[in-house]
Amino acid sequence: MRTRLMAAAMVAAGALTLAACSSDDDPGDGGTGDGGGGGGDTIRIGIKFDQPGLGFKDGDTYTGFDVDVAKYVAGELGYTEDQIEFVESPSAQRETMLQNGQVDLIFATYSITDERKEVVSFAGPYFVAGQDLLVAADDTTITGPEDLEGKNLCSVTGSTSAQRIKDEYAAGTNLLEQPGYSECVTALTAGTVDAVTTDDIILAGLASIPANEGKVKVVGNPFSEENYGVGMPKDSDRCQAVTDAITKMLGDGAWQKALDDNVGASGYVPNADLNPPEPAACE
Incomplete structure (x- = not known):
């Protein structure tokens, strides 16, 4: 009888061990799948941390026109604001950060140029500066x-x-x-x-x-034309969805509100011939 009891206990212990191993290896519903966020639990978005009115970090708070555009686009992609991880993206490091997978998207006064399009993709523009x-x-x-x-x-x-x-x-x-x-x-x-x-x-x-x-x-006399786009890894499958989100924001009043909220106090009025822009095809 004692032998049979010991054998049963060993079988039960083995079953519990297998169950624990299975739980560790299989993320199930709590894993890193879509997570209700359009392809992941979080989305990493590069912004500037030191540009008031555009991308600015104050403690745990992020503000600015680029930030508001980023939040809108992320929402259209299926992410809530608490699923966004903002990452500082200095100008000189933007292409490298996209190529290395440090960020998924960049909204950081990022001008679309032919040289940059050789290594990253762009959606937009969402603003034309000068x-x-x-x-x-x-x-x-x-x-x-x-x-x-x-x-x-x-x-x-x-x-x-x-x-x-x-x-x-x-x-x-x-x-x-x-x-x-x-x-x-x-x-x-x-x-x-x-x-x-x-x-x-x-x-x-x-x-x-x-x-x-x-x-x-x-002064209000610009001497160049800078098309701000959303940077992403080369040939990203998000490009068209991001462009569609920008198009929607330009048309539903949210773009103008974001602009007014963030730089309206300066009295600045963007070039009406160029803004709001017409987003081009993904490049």
Whole structure:
């Protein structure tokens, strides 16, 4: 009798072990399947963390026009806001982050260019910006890049906007380079420089900060055209769905609301001939 009891106990223990192994190997309903989120439990979205009005991180809060567009598109893809993981995506690292799978999508003032399209795909554009100038609110002397001859201009290190001004409009511009645009605006309000340059909507975001309201203004004379797109890995199967989501946002009022909410305080009005844009086919 004792032998039969011991044998039964060993069989029961073996069954429990097999059940435990099966549970570890098979994710079942609690695994990483669709999770109700359009292809995964979370979606990793690259944004800027240091661009007020566009992509800005304050503690655990993310705000800006790019952030609002990202949330809308993610929602159309089937993700709730708590399924979005925002990842900082510096300009110089965007292609690498997409190629390495560090992010699924990038909404970070990411201009669509032929060179970039060789290594990543784009949906959009969802906004057409232009390189412009930020000046003191009472400045009436600077109306365009040609007025910067002999004046002091601030931009971030390696800015294509600043270099274009020196190459094409005012070779005698004195360039002050800073690590970030916030430092440039500080120099502008202090009178150290006469203007700041980058894309107009980025300047509008800086001008919308309560501390800067009424002190600075966007000139409103853009000298380039920058088509902001949603970056994704090359030949991503999400491309058409993202384009469809952008098209819907442009048409249902959510795009204009996001723009007004984030940069409206600056008084900036985007080029009506270019915005809202018509999203192109996936590229």
